[in-house]
Amino acid sequence: MAEYFGAAVADIFNTMERRFIPEGTKGVDTVIGYNVSGEGGGYWRVTIKDGTIKVEKLDAAPTGCTVVLNAKAETFVGVTLGKMDAGEALSSGNLKVDGDITVLITVLPKAFNKFTPIVKARTIVESMKERFRLDKAEGVTMKLGYDLAGEGGGKWTIAVKDKTCTLKEGLDSDCSVVLKMTAQTFVDLNTGKLDGATAFTSGQVKIDGDIGAAGNSAKLFAKFDTGEEKAKGEELISLKCLPTINQRYATGPVMGKWFAGLKEKKFYATRCPSCGRVQTPPREICADCRVRSEEFVEVGPNATVTIVDLVYYASPDPLTGKIRETPYAAVFMVMDGAGKDQSVSHFLNPKDFSRIKPGLKVRPVWAKERTGNYEDLLCFEIDD
Amino acid sequence: MKRVAICAVAQHKCESNIWYKRFQAMLLDVLEDIQAQTGMTFDEDTGVHTIVSNSDDVFDARTISDNGMTDVLGAHYREEEKAAQDGLNALGYAMSIILSGHADAVYVAGHSKESQSESRNMCTNLAYDPFYGRPMGLDYLNVAALQARAYAEKSKLTREQLAKVVVRARQWAARNPYANATAPVELGEVMYSPVLCDPIRTLHAYPVSDGAVGFLLASEERAKEFTDTPVWMTGFGNCMDSYFLGDRDPVSNFALKKAAERAYKMAGIKNIKKSANLVEVMDCYAYQQPMWLEGLGFCSDGKGGKFIDDHGPAQYNVNLSGGMLAGNPLIVGGLYRAAEIVLQLKGSAGEHQASDVTCGVAQSTTGGAGQFHTVAVFEA
Numbered sequence: 011m012a013e014y015f016g017a018a019v020a021d022i023f024n025t026m027e028r029r030f031i032p033e034g035t036k037g038v039d040t041v042i043g044y045n046v047s048g049e050g051g052g053y054w055r056v057t058i059k060d061g062t063i064k065v066e067k068l069d070a071a072p073t074g075c076t077v078v079l080n081a082k083a084e085t086f087v088g089v090t091l092g093k094m095d096a097g098e099a100l101s102s103g104n105l106k107v108d109g110d111i112t113v114l115i116t117v118l119p120k121a122f123n124k125f126t127p128i129v130k131a132r133t134i135v136e137s138m139k140e141r142f143r144l145d146k147a148e149g150v151t152m153k154l155g156y157d158l159a160g161e162g163g164g165k166w167t168i169a170v171k172d173k174t175c176t177l178k179e180g181l182d183s184d185c186s187v188v189l190k191m192t193a194q195t196f197v198d199l200n201t202g203k204l205d206g207a208t209a210f211t212s213g214q215v216k217i218d219g220d221i222g223a224a225g226n227s228a229k230l231f232a233k234f235d236t237g238e239e240k241a242k243g244e245e246l247i248s249l250k251c252l253p254t255i256n257q258r259y260a261t262g263p264v265m266g267k268w269f270a271g272l273k274e275k276k277f278y279a280t281r282c283p284s285c286g287r288v289q290t291p292p293r294e295i296c297a298d299c300r301v302r303s304e305e306f307v308e309v310g311p312n313a314t315v316t317i318v319d320l321v322y323y324a325s326p327d328p329l330t331g332k333i334r335e336t337p338y339a340a341v342f343m344v345m346d347g348a349g350k351d352q353s354v355s356h357f358l359n360p361k362d363f364s365r366i367k368p369g370l371k372v373r374p375v376w377a378k379e380r381t382g383n384y385e386d387l388l389c390f391e392i393d394d
Numbered sequence: 395m396k397r398v399a400i401c402a403v404a405q406h407k408c409e410s411n412i413w414y415k416r417f418q419a420m421l422l423d424v425l426e427d428i429q430a431q432t433g434m435t436f437d438e439d440t441g442v443h444t445i446v447s448n449s450d451d452v453f454d455a456r457t458i459s460d461n462g463m464t465d466v467l468g469a470h471y472r473e474e475e476k477a478a479q480d481g482l483n484a485l486g487y488a489m490s491i492i493l494s495g496h497a498d499a500v501y502v503a504g505h506s507k508e509s510q511s512e513s514r515n516m517c518t519n520l521a522y523d524p525f526y527g528r529p530m531g532l533d534y535l536n537v538a539a540l541q542a543r544a545y546a547e548k549s550k551l552t553r554e555q556l557a558k559v560v561v562r563a564r565q566w567a568a569r570n571p572y573a574n575a576t577a578p579v580e581l582g583e584v585m586y587s588p589v590l591c592d593p594i595r596t597l598h599a600y601p602v603s604d605g606a607v608g609f610l611l612a613s614e615e616r617a618k619e620f621t622d623t624p625v626w627m628t629g630f631g632n633c634m635d636s637y638f639l640g641d642r643d644p645v646s647n648f649a650l651k652k653a654a655e656r657a658y659k660m661a662g663i664k665n666i667k668k669s670a671n672l673v674e675v676m677d678c679y680a681y682q683q684p685m686w687l688e689g690l691g692f693c694s695d696g697k698g699g700k701f702i703d704d705h706g707p708a709q710y711n712v713n714l715s716g717g718m719l720a721g722n723p724l725i726v727g728g729l730y731r732a733a734e735i736v737l738q739l740k741g742s743a744g745e746h747q748a749s750d751v752t753c754g755v756a757q758s759t760t761g762g763a764g765q766f767h768t769v770a771v772f773e774a
Contacts, residue, residue: 249524256512257455262416294419297470300436302422 012050014087017127019050022090023065025125032061034120040113043072048083058121077109090125100324101336111326111333112252119250126236131162131193134200134234135177138168141232142175154227155181155188155219156196163193170230187219187227200234264294267306272386275376277310279348287349312393313343315370316353320363339363341390343372359391366392398489399617399624400772402431403733406606408574408721411509417454417606421505422466424608432610432620434501436468442610444497445469448477448484448504450725452517455510467503477504480676481607482728482758482768486630488611498613499620505606506723514602514724521762523637532639534678534724535599537762539591541644542681546593548645549688549698551681553593557584558702559680560597560719567716569746572730574603574721584680598680603721607729609736625739629663629771631656637765650689650757650767657755657769658691666691670771672738672754673712674731677719682764686757687712690769711748714738728758728768739774 012018023044035058044054053068055075072078081089085104088094099105107114135156147170154168167182168175181188191199195214198204206228209215217224261269264280268291271278279288280303282296288307289296296303320337327334339358344350358366359375372390380386404427406420428434435441445467447460456462460476467474477484481504488500508514518534519527545551561581567573579597587597610620617624633652636642654666663669673692677683684698684706692710693701707713715734722730735754737743756770 251524253520255455255516255520257510258413258512259455259510260413260416262414262419264419265416293465294416294422295465297465300468300470302426 012048012083014050014084015091015093015127016130016133017087017091017125019046019052019083019086021128022087022125023054023056023067025128026056026065026122027063029123029125030063031121031123035059035061035063035117038117038121040076040117041074042113042118043075043078044086045071045078045080046083046086047081051083051086058117063121075109077107077111077113079114080106080108091127097324100333101322103336107333115250116252129197129201129234129236131158131196132164134197135164135166135168137234138231139175139177141234142170143230143232144173146230147173147175150226150230152186152223152227153182153184154223155185157181157188157190158193158196159190160192160194162197168227175230185219186223187217187221189224190216190218201236262294264292264303267292269382269386271308273380273382275311275374275380276308277345278306279309279345279352281305281307287352288347289352290345290348290354307347309347310345310374312371312373313345313348313354313390315341315343315366315368315372317342317368318358318366335360337363339366341366341372343390356387357389359389362392396493396495397614398492398627399612399614399621400627400732400736401610401612401617401620401624402428402434403610403736404428404431404608405572405730405733406505407572408603408605408723408730410574410602410604410721412507412604413509417449417505417507417510417604418463418466420507420604420606421463421503421608424503424505424606425466425468425501428501428608428610434499434610434620436470436472438472442468442499442501443472444491444500445472445474446477446484446487446491446500446502447474448481448502448726448729450478450506452520453506453508453511453723453725463505468501473497479766480724480728480758480760480768481726482732482756482770483632484729485609485611485627485732485770486632486768488609489627489630492611492613498616500611501608502611502729503606503608504726504729506725507604508602508723509604518724518762532762534762535594536591537639538679538682539594540639541685541763542593542598542679544644545681545685545698549684549696551684551699551702553585554581555684555699555702556598556680557581559677559683559707560584562707563677563680563683563713563717563719566714566746567720569744570715570720570734571744572605572733573716574605575601576716576720594679594681600678600718601721603723605723605726605730607726607733609729609732623740623742625736626773627770628773629657629659629661630769631658631660632766632768634766635761635764637761639763642763642765644763645685647685647689647695647764650686650759650764650769651691653767653769654690654755654757657771661771661773663753663771666755667710670753670755671711672714672735672748672751673710674715674734674754674756675713675717676727676731676758677713677717678724678727678759680719682759683707683713683717683719686759686764689767690755690757711738711751714743714746714748724760728756728770731756731758732770732772735772739772 055072057064279290280292284299341358342353371393373393375388404424515533522532584597587595633649635649675686687693
């Protein structure tokens, strides 16, 4: 099974019920779909309802979900383990969210204890070189063999000589002692789930060779760190919350004229009675002249591009809470008939990303249903 | 010593729901009013080029909200600074700017639109820390109720006396063209209006309001350019008390007494009861009128209840504007207080003009239950 950062995608879902915190999800009623692509990926659906959880592996893309998370397998594991930044993953498109993203922010952190990768025998053996204790190795020469049976098992030889430790695959014929057990027993012994003496007396571990050397070997290596202590023992507490106070922003008769115009596919600007400049969107005052602008003039609908920028990082639209598709282009342009330095901005049609440049003419692309808001205008595109 | 003149004041009429105007447009009305009164320009050499704004980011739901309104403050290409506390402090900034010699004329403008948010109480809940205060729902209203209860106990304030404060506020508000809640009310209506947060009832609390205020301040030398009837700002002081309620004695008036002491000292006032004949206090809730009058020294400590029965508020011309109870928004509450004092001392208060007023005290507060107090003294 494909692994990323020492964990498989399935491990994350298989441990969900064990990691679930019923008290954290009182009153929650949500269905989260997962579409994990690439090796080791698949479809899952997680239903959380008032302190209960149901995790299902599906054969097809999940339906009927509050939110669906789409990710590459590596990204999914990386973000879950905190090895990859969720914001960057969203920006790069490796992680996409369809539906109510607030569920992921508000529900998930309270619903689960942190996932830690399932420890593999190989991981423990390979960490022995790092755990080798120089201070205990003075004058010790030995060869320690491991013969681990079953899934995740294998054969390894650890050689200690002249205060160095080497590891290789396979069993040397001249091992001082060979420890035989299943890979699972080996993992349990190293993660504190099984007591050594019990394992030996119950026959779960067989020692072939010098029993004394087997006993001595234990103190040559520091304890294996499962990482679980760290996950549990957060000392600094931070509170996550999403303060929300609904607002009703007034547009007034001036800014409001712009939005009223959009409904009729028209663009309105104000003309300064003093300097004559034509400003879009319209505003109450000409800041330069400090006089009220009360005359409306129609401008556009076409415009000339002044500057364009491509935005790659993901951010939610504050009006809808949805994450904008990235990359998107913010195009600044002067509407036909508006003042030279009075540009307005909107989105650029993605089909024009490669061709857009200052000086080009663009035209508006209108929404079918227009209600007098920002989304009445879908975008602008090159007028050719 | 240099003197600071208030040359002109402009008030936007307070209303409960100015849905039809952006707050920028409210400020533009105020700006044009001041310009019409004084001929103020923003010419870099001969006009005003220093502006102090006053607004609150949470009520505006914008970060650094002044940046989105400088056009209507005349601040385009000029100096601008924001007072995020109650607006009376914006006047304090302007006064310091002039006394320091940095500028000789300053335009001050503040606004607050409480109706923009779904709930004023939710906004003031955000003033509290997210760990202890917010989860238990603290906001300026229910924290004031704690203080109201303790104060009523201390100063023997009865329900009838509280109701009298509101009835009188509405009577004066009816004569103030800028007030919001002007309908007359009777004692019984106040005493039996629905309970918001015991002991504070609906009519004890200031109504949700929108408003904007502008001031032109200048040095004594320049004031005559703008007005024939300057009012002098002669004293200013403020004081900040503990943030955590549990660290404060809710009825000691400590911060207010300190703020008043500082302002009176600056104005050279020894006995405020003899010097001042005009007072505007920021009474968001009815109990605050006698309580702040105790803190300011017009009423003896612990005698607030009796002070009302003895017509103390009438004796000192307290809140002839109608006060906060007649509906000014938070943040600019102090600017509306000062505006009333200035109009009265100029003799331009119209229908509610008091006779022979020469010295007025404006007080404002922000933070739950009077955490922070500001006091300013004005003289004709």
